[in-house]
Amino acid sequence: MCGEPKWVDYGDEESLAVAVVRRERKGMNSNTFLQISKISKTFPGVKALNNISLEVERGEIHALIGENGAGKSTLIKILSGVNQPDAGAEIYIEGKKIEVMTPLESLRRGIVVIYQDFSLFPNTSVAENIAITTDIENGTPILNWRRIRSSARAALARLGIDINIDTALGELSVAKQQLVAIARALTYDAKLLIMDEPTSALSKGEVELLFKVMRNLKESGISILFVSHKLDELFAISDRFSVLRDGKYLGTFGEDELDDDRLISLMVGRKIEYTVYPKRKCDDKVLEVRNFNKIGNFKDISFVVNRGEILGITGLVGAGRTEVLKAIYGINRQDSGHLFLEGKEITIGSAQDAVRHGIAYMPENRLREGLVLRKSMADNIAITVTDRLVDRVGLLDRGKLRDLVEEWIRKLNIKPAIADMLATKLSGGNQQRVVIAKWLALNPKILLVDEPTNGIDVGAKADIHKLLRDLAESGISIIMVSSELPEILAIADRVIVMRRGKISGEFDGATATQEEIMNKAILGVRQQAAS
């Protein structure tokens, strides 16, 4: 059913990586607002940031770019004082060295982060959302609503926008709520605004308005550091671009030094540190998704999965990949579309339906959604099949349970091999195996996995890759969502790329390159055709 394995030589990949051009380090000039250097951050098992440097000037719009997991969020958390960098870090704000960056210190120095959830209150008025922060800071016991209202009005006027300050915030559109969050930042006397994916929930017109506001702020000397994946928008508004990859700083570039292609090659040149498995050509269709649509989730999704193959679905976080998986599994029902299993149309309205049809799902956050942490490994593995483990009276047969659990512990090489061990005590990689074992106990035909190696160390990742490959060889079809391109290229036979809720590209896993995939993930079909 599948063709001969084909080995691919990825030896070229490294030479593909664009040589990093580091701009000459300018000395600190008086126009620099923020200067950081030697910023590293180590989490257990992962080096999230490795010797980062960055400069942000007064009144500039500075884009921070990188793949999922490149370290952007960690860097933002360090600048806002939420996370502490490793020893040796140097942070200067307006030329003054900051010894310890705490959230309060960061705010006092004028660094304000606008989180993706805005940290606003839907049940109170716009005025209160914008201006009560001053009272909180000063600890004013009795409020002066006249001051709150006029200060809110002034902040909105500075942004050049018109919102009724007496409206309850929850009644505003997401775009307007974002502007309220920006107005609130002004009442903190912000000098550097950090915005994380500010355009992700906005329509085109709303993006224009946001950009107008951003330019107004820039005119008044406020710096903006912002993270986005939408290259057309980045080029429309940014003065300079800093690129991160794998926790490393690749340099800062001016507008004239970059174009789409160059930016993408900077972002993706990640080394493949995994074993690359031979890919197979399979053509025994098992599952077919036809024209799946769901408003606000995905559109026109069609693809097939063959017996014994791994289909990788990649794209940026928020492209709708997980939503598609959940739709197939029946926990996020599509508005329209058809699903065929081995040629017959089936309807899946719930997870129970999916399990009955031999479809198993391993969610992204294995700790939260996949494991009962305070139960033993045995209980976790057996949870999906308890109905098959009963004796004649209908009571749980401990002997059958033990046999089953020991079989899976052996097959998946779970360590330590103690069936009664609490799931919470296992290492990340072994927890992941318990979740896989739990679903394999059902003998599924199709296994859906979402970010299977997220948050586990490299050695454990390699183990999981081998396991998934072995499962595929044994005839199980696997659909794997992953943001990590090296992982996709290491084990997926075919690759589907999603962008903004749609499929923007499809590749043969044996020949695809990171750049091609990233291109589809970021630019999609339209720009591709134009270039």
Place this chain on the structure above:
Amino acid sequence: MKLKLKQNREFGILAILIVVSTVIGLNSSAFFTVENLFDILKSNVVLGMLAIGMLLVILTGGIDVSVGSMIAAVTVVVGQFLVHVTGNVVLAILVGTAAGTFLGVINGILIAKMRIPPIVVTLGTMSIIIGLTLYITNGTWITGVPDNFINFGRLTIGSFYRQGDDMIGLPVQFLFLVFTAILTWFMLKFTLFGRGIYAIGGSRASAQRVGYNLDRITIFLYAYEGFIIGLAGVVHTSIMRQVDPNAFSGFEMQVIAAVVLGGASTLGGYGSVFGTILGVALFTVINNGLILMHIPTFWQKIVVGIVLITSIGFDVVQKRYWENHTTKVDIEEA
């Protein structure tokens, strides 16, 4: 501040109140008499005060099922004080509010510092307080409240109606309800503490991020609720002129029902003093009307239960609808 959503709710409750009152008035001539209305007022002052205290808790998304036991304990303390120490009204108020505040602080500390969910904490303290109260009183009534306190309880403001020898006027207890309502309204609207309560109910994570001191607000809030319960305990004693330690068993249900009827969301963040007063009025009118219309009292409980589930269910369903209809992926239109 004009918050459309909130005002719509209060307007709706007011409309229902008017409709229900009219229906009852048409069916029972006794309903719209001054005598009956003052009677309703007097017998529901305590419910109103407790509901206002409960509103603060519900605004933060919490719940307090220990109110019934707390006010029972306060009345026992106040009763013992009146019988054995002095019938002085001011001192009785001081003792009552001190006892209530003390119990409230215990709830507050357990909820804020130990991070135990409010329903668990208050279920526990409810049981402990009831147990202690029955242990101290042996379940018997406290009688023999001094005359000067009884006379205080009979005071009226103005006299509108004469029936036999009894002057019928606005009962003095009503002033305590007005005082509680105005004080709480002011606190919710004009103090940082009050806005913090709304902030916690609106978004706990955001409240923490913008710098509200959540622990301090939580403890103060339960202390303040305890203070109101203490005051209500004194008011109750002045109406009943004796203390029944079992008088309030199950009363927390009525208090919570009145607050929810008044438009407060059990998910936190939405509700007002005005709405709560309307909720208490609606609750009271339904109960009183059913009695006047000679409908068996078990129907009260059934009606209250249905209304409770309907209004809470509405909140929850609305919230789920919002969450499902918030765009997750911005799909590009070709």
